[in-house]
Amino acid sequence: MGASARGVHVLLVAACLLVVFPMFWMFSTALKPPPEIFAGTFRLWPSAATLQNFTTALTQVPMLRLFWNSLVVAAVVTAAQILTSALAAYACAILRVPGQRVWFALFVATMMVPSQVTMIPNYLLIARFELLNTYTALIVPQVVTGYGIFMLRQTFKNLPTSLVEAGILDGASSWQVLWRIVVPTTRTALAALSVLFFINTWNQYLWPLLVANDKYMRTLPVGMQEFVSLEGGTNWGPLMAAATMAIVPALLAYVVAQRYVLESFVTAGLKD
Amino acid sequence: MMEATALDAATARSRTRASRRWRGAVVGHLYLAPAIVLTGLFVYWPLVASTVLSFYDWNLVSPMWAAVGWQNYRELIASRAFWMSLVNTGKAAAALTVLTVGVPLLLALAVQRVGPRWRDLYRVVLFSPTVISMAIACAVWLWIFHPLYGVLNTTLRLVGLQGPAWLSSSDSAIWAIILVTVWKTFGFNFVLYIAGLLTIPREMYEAARVDGASERQLVWHVTLPLLAPTTLFVFLSTFILSPQNLFIPTQILTQGGPNEASNNVGYLVYQLGFEYFRVGYASAAATLIFLVFLVLTALQFYLAERRIHYGR
Amino acid sequence: MRFRQGTVLLVAVLGLARSVGAAEPVTIEYWHINSPTFGGPAAKELVQLFEAKHPNIKVVEKFQPGVYTGLMQQLQVSLAAKRPPAVAQIGYNLTAYAAGQFPHVLLDKYRKSDPAFFKGIPDNIMALGVLGGTLHGIPFGVSTPVMYYNADLFKAAGLNADQPPQTWDELQRQGAIIRQKTGKLAVYLQQPNDEWIDQTLIWGNGGRPLSEDGKRIGWDAPEAMEAMQMWQDMVNKSKIAANLTWEEGLQAFLSGHVAMCLTTIGRQEHMRRNATGFQVRAVPVPRFGSKPLATATGGNVLMIFASDPAQEKAAWEWIKFVLSPEGATIWTKGTGYLPPRAELANDPRYLKPFFDEAPLMKAALQTFPYAKPWVSFPGPRGLEITKILIKARDEVLEGKRPAELILKEAAQQANALLPK
Secondary structure, eight states, X not given: OHHHHHHHHHHHHHHHHHHHHHHXXXXXXXXXXXXXXXXXXXXXXXXXXXXXXXXXXXXXXXXXXXXXXXXXXXXXHHHHHHHHHHHHHHHHHTSOOTTHHHHHHHHHHGGGSOHHHXXXXXXXXXXXXXXXXXXXXXXXXXXXXXXXXXXXHHHHHTSOHHHHHHHHHTTOOHHHHIIIIIHHHTHHHHHHHHHHHHHHHHTOOHHHHHHOOSTTTOOHHHHHGGGOOTTTOOOHHHHHHHHHHHHHHHHXXXXXXXXXXXXXXXXXXXXX | OHHHHHHGGGOGGGOSHHHHHHTOHHHHHHHHHHHHHHHIIIIIHHHXXXXXXXXXXXXXXXXXXXXXXXXXXXXXXXXXXXXXXXHHXXXXXXXXHIIIIIHHHHHHHHHHTSOHHHHHHHHHHHHHHHHSOHHHHHXXXXXXXXTTTOHHHHHHHHTTOOOOOTTTOTTTHHHHHHHHHHHHHHHXXXXXXXXXXXXXXXXXXXXXXXXXXXXXXXXXXXXXXXXXXXXXXXXXXXXXXXXXXXXHXXXXXXXXXXXXXXXXXXXXXXXIIIISOOHHHHHHHHHHHHHHHHHHHHHHHHHHHHHHHHHO | OHHHHHHHHHHHHHHHHHHTTSSOOEEEEEEEOOOTTTTHHHHHHHXXXXXXXXXXXXXXXXXXXXXXXXHHHHHHHHHHTTOOOSEEEEEHHHHHHHHHHSOOOOOTHHHHHOHHHHTTXXXXXXXXXXXXXXEOOEEEEEEOEEEEEEHHHHHHTTOOTTSOOSBHHHHHHHHHHHHHHHOSEEEEEOOOSSOHHXXXXXXXXXXXXXXXXXXXXXXXXXXXXXXXXXHHHHHHTSOOBOOOOHHHHHHHHHTTSEEEEEEEGGGHHHHHXXXXXXXXXXXXXXXXXXXXXXXXXXXXXXXXXXXXXHHHHHHHHHHHHHTSHHHHHHHHHHHOOBOSSXXXXXXXXXXXXXXXXXXXXXXXXXXXXXXXXXXXXXXTTHHHHHHHHHHHHHHHHHTSSOXXXXXXXXXXXXXXXXXX
């Protein structure tokens, strides 16, 4: 038992090192003063760590505003995606609406449509309704996701039928069964999905670039591009600093979701 | 309405009025409504529009557009870029499926076996690549891939190997992109596996242990089968999303080069529509790719469902 | 009665004054690629000064990521939605496409109305915005390639850092010495997602990237093939040149792994600030033996996309301002681009102090008289031609096949895409 536990640790540590190195590089570059960034010798840690890149990043682009935009959009989109996915998955997996296989196939098929195909017509639609550079434009077209419906249908299908039947026998309506039985039981999956949705939206680039290019409506990934210029030279220090700062909310979302899920398991007993 | 009740033949006791109302098609469709409306408006309408556009030669702006019939499709099928992209996407999808379906599972299982404090740390660290934006990740990997003094080649040199010019060599370019994509996306599946593992009731393990099962048998006969739905989802979604995931690394690191060596279907559509501004041609590519993936996915779904049913 | 009449008259007069355009505020969008370290502050300064001079015009300057290609993409989409910017920077290599496919304002009419503006801009520079005899855009950014070099590496190899190579033969000779003595690569020619340096090589060796009548690509002409073969050999045979992506190559130079770097003068500020532990100097790019110096010109034209007359007028005022001596001075200092008005460089009121303090700029100034256009390929498939040529270059540098074969194939494909 002891040897295999150590073996597991070795495997995990090795994986962690491989995985984390680029992140570490990003962080250490953010702390390096400009002359050191291009140093010929391979330097793991700056000889004179400085926060100068962070202040540059904060002053050269309106970081706080970008943060806020990203936060609003990511939070609302995540909530909306979870909601619509849950509703649709519920209809397909539990209510077993006639024709659900067809609808399900259509929803999953949306995952195969290249985003470039949908981007332009959606952009033109938004433009025609004078909704460019608004939160609506950033949020509404993304509210439904085939990925979420697919995943939740799998999860819901896997629930023991006795659970749902018990609810029906108690006279609960479909709505009540959804919120009082199905959702609490699947909260692990829902939490995992929420984190993924949040991070996806938080890091999105192409769509926000199209519809929200005004300086104060941009999201973080778009705003960070100001440091990138192949013509005049990319400003690596502030770029990495901005990227480091950008990770924080996404990482926090993950940690919180993880905590929440674990704690709720510990308190409720491993499975309810 | 009667049809919906007929579906409940297996659960005879739910033939109460409440149940009939409960499983009514109307109510069901109400739940589906938001998804249907929004998908129709923001995905299928553009897809249809794009397919129509694929029969024209247009750049979205010019007041002149010419109907060209099947020419875009013919040109596509004759183009080297298209076939290279398909082949590369195939290679990438295979690699991604193996590496980001198998490895995260292994890691999730491993994490489950360590103590709670370690568990948190490992989970956060292993998940961290997923958190940063793909564009930034690529920018960092640019440093790592540097043929002269990047980490990869420096390490290879230490063991006496000569690393390639990762991004400028036609043999390695696609693998560089695959590497970055694997690194960036395995965390998604990792999280899903963890969630899946957490939902396996402890009683299952207890019961099996009581029966005298060893650790390995536990994993093989309890964990994996119960994880099957998650695994299926992870497998299919990784496959379907592989073009999407390959796009940004291709755009930032190689732009499809050198000489189409790293071009893939995700990038190709972008290139045709946004670099050449041949929106009609790009739409033809998008439609073809969509159909190819549709067929392949339907096939996999069908095979998978069959196996699950026979397995049970 | 008289009071009321007077009021009516007053209102009418004011109304007339408004319709003449004096007080009606106009807002125009100006799209550019100037990041905070590459002319961003200069763009903002220009806006402030301009708005002070023209209180009824408001300029919204918008940075577009992805340099000129990225800007074109945004432009295309905005044109499709009928909301283009009033004025935007269009890279030279994209000018033919924009001029041919995007609706915009033709600028010849301003030659008659503003002759003073056009004086002082040399004809060969103004020609950069002329296609098919019509003026489509005003050249704004003018850059040349220069050869930056690492003076310390030269010294370490025992070479005279004050006499870097002036011809390609010299470069190969000195490059071999550097490789031998220091183990470092000698030269990197930029390999971006365009064919700027390729065109520079072709012009330099006496060829033409595109025939005069616009019907033949020049990549399979003997001069072009000779130049590209030389490049291929430097990478694969003598191994003194690096085959790296643009960002990789620049990083390699800045970190002291490559002795010479041929890239745009627009990078001079970045080079100066980031070169670690060595002195960066610059000279014009090498010549081909006794042939005269010739380089492709980089940068952009300003094109007007506004369809509203008031916006067009405001856009033209903006263009005039940023190209005025005052505007051009701020612009040059902020970007390292050369001023289209050549005489500003020697004028102590404007740019002479800047050029004196920025020794790297001298190389660009010396190249300026020899600047040739960056040929942008005509027709709706012009952008694909660029891609074909880039792919050819990448294949040439990989060295698996001889340059001649690759270039002949590429030229054939490209010629098929040129308009008949």
